[in-house]
Amino acid sequence: xxxxxMVRAALAGIGVAFAAAPLGCFVxxxxxxxxxxxxxxxxxxxxxxxLAFSMSIFVGAVIVALVMALTVSFLSGRGYAMDTxxxxxxxSALAFGLVAVSFLSGIRxxxxxxxxxxxxxxxxDDLAVIWGGALLVMLLICWRWSALxxxxxxxxxxxxxxxxxxxxxLALTIALxxxxxxxxxxxxxxxxxAMLIIPAAAARPLSRTPEGMAMxxxxxxxxxxxxxxxxxxxxxxxxxxxxxxxxxxxxLLSSVLKGVQSTR
Amino acid sequence: MSLVQVKDxxxxxxxxxxxxxxxxxxxxxxxxTIVGPNGSGKTSLLRAIIGAVKPTHGHVSYAQGVKLGYVPxxxxxxxxxxxxxxxxxxxxxxIARTAIDEALTQAGxxxxxxxxxxxxxxxxxxxxxxxxxxxxxxxxxxxxxxxQGLDQRGSAAFYQQIEQVRQDTGCAVLMISHELxxxxxxxxxxxxxxxxxxxxxxxxxxxxxxxxxxxxxxxTGGALAMYRHEHDHGHDHSDHTHDHDHTEAAE
Numbered sequence: 001x002x003x004x005x006m007v008r009a010a011l012a013g014i015g016v017a018f019a020a021a022p023l024g025c026f027v028x029x030x031x032x033x034x035x036x037x038x039x040x041x042x043x044x045x046x047x048x049x050x051l052a053f054s055m056s057i058f059v060g061a062v063i064v065a066l067v068m069a070l071t072v073s074f075l076s077g078r079g080y081a082m083d084t085x086x087x088x089x090x091x092s093a094l095a096f097g098l099v100a101v102s103f104l105s106g107i108r109x110x111x112x113x114x115x116x117x118x119x120x121x122x123x124x125d126d127l128a129v130i131w132g133g134a135l136l137v138m139l140l141i142c143w144r145w146s147a148l149x150x151x152x153x154x155x156x157x158x159x160x161x162x163x164x165x166x167x168x169x170l171a172l173t174i175a176l177x178x179x180x181x182x183x184x185x186x187x188x189x190x191x192x193x194a195m196l197i198i199p200a201a202a203a204r205p206l207s208r209t210p211e212g213m214a215m216x217x218x219x220x221x222x223x224x225x226x227x228x229x230x231x232x233x234x235x236x237x238x239x240x241x242x243x244x245x246x247x248x249x250x251x252l253l254s255s256v257l258k259g260v261q262s263t264r
Numbered sequence: 265m266s267l268v269q270v271k272d273x274x275x276x277x278x279x280x281x282x283x284x285x286x287x288x289x290x291x292x293x294x295x296x297t298i299v300g301p302n303g304s305g306k307t308s309l310l311r312a313i314i315g316a317v318k319p320t321h322g323h324v325s326y327a328q329g330v331k332l333g334y335v336p337x338x339x340x341x342x343x344x345x346x347x348x349x350x351x352x353x354x355x356x357x358x359i360a361r362t363a364i365d366e367a368l369t370q371a372g373x374x375x376x377x378x379x380x381x382x383x384x385x386x387x388x389x390x391x392x393x394x395x396x397x398x399x400x401x402x403x404x405x406x407x408x409x410x411x412q413g414l415d416q417r418g419s420a421a422f423y424q425q426i427e428q429v430r431q432d433t434g435c436a437v438l439m440i441s442h443e444l445x446x447x448x449x450x451x452x453x454x455x456x457x458x459x460x461x462x463x464x465x466x467x468x469x470x471x472x473x474x475x476x477x478x479x480x481x482x483x484t485g486g487a488l489a490m491y492r493h494e495h496d497h498g499h500d501h502s503d504h505t506h507d508h509d510h511t512e513a514a515e
Binding site for chain 1: 311314315316332333334336339341342344345346347348351352355356357380396406
């Protein structure tokens, strides 16, 4: 069954959707959308470094994404507004990454595959990495769920309950870096933030509790991956962007539904 | 025996010193109120007690196994976060359904269990925050201007609820308040803060202290007269401490 590239692609998409759903909820609740973008853009530098030192792309991307996320956390509130800081770091990392890739002589790499993903070329090994990473992220988020949620509501409430919000922020940062690294193959660095934010945003009008929102976001993400792949096959469109398009249409539908409900 | 003891506490944010040499303790079952002008370090003091800010000097120590309940000054629930009242009360975990009902009843809002947090009115929201602080059966309740944004009737009712909770559960209360008339009638002890402790003691002692008058003027005389009328008893001036360094009052 795994020998069919479409099956592997679908499984890869579902793996990313599962990891991105609960994490994406926190990204939305904590207003970290741009933060996710910055981490993802930095990953292209990780890709370049991995190729230069012939390491696994996954390892290089995780390391650079993590360094990026930690740098932003550390620098925030030190003289620059968060969005300015992220704008500077994200696009610098992307630019340096692209320049670094051009120095790699002897290797002809398909840059498009990293920018927009290459889900149809997912190998058995890729699948193992994607699901390994996704399970790691899900375990981390489940384990820290209550503490993360309390810190997201209010840092002082967290402190009063004996929770250190800084530690929870670190857990979230690590989960984000891992998700970015495993999602590169599926949707590419430019569309990772979409997989984080759009399913979560689409789930918001349909949910009453945080847990419900994470579950529904997971379902929407999975649906987007499967339907998007199918559409890409039928209409001969690029797979990664097709998945994101389906997610965006779901968002539109749930927003309209919300509007209809509130006017009734 | 004191539940929490603050010893010689100083807190700075960068170069700005907000608290210096503050010492206080809260005994079981006591209601202590902190008053002080804006920027006097009241919130920083409370945040140091819950462990949210690291003191630059001094320390905070707790009685063995003491449980804290905290009601923040303001809590903004992002519209993107769906959260029912009961889910909110269950955070961070290990809370039974019956405990939720009990806490909501104690806080005076028994019917809100399934409401969305973002749809509550200001008064309801403060009471839900109170319920969440009460749910762990705290020995010490910390309130940071918990009635901000409530009208006078709402805040009077809120403080009555606090008093009721103290009677029912016997927990001590350490609160920050701007409403001096409430402070005067509902506290066992008042601490007047302005970067350091200016004066402290029973409400009557503090109200007649020159340090307090320097900060708040004599405009609160009416509230004080009301207090005297209701609580006509002798004043012990021995626990009335002076500290005359008022240069920081200018900030």
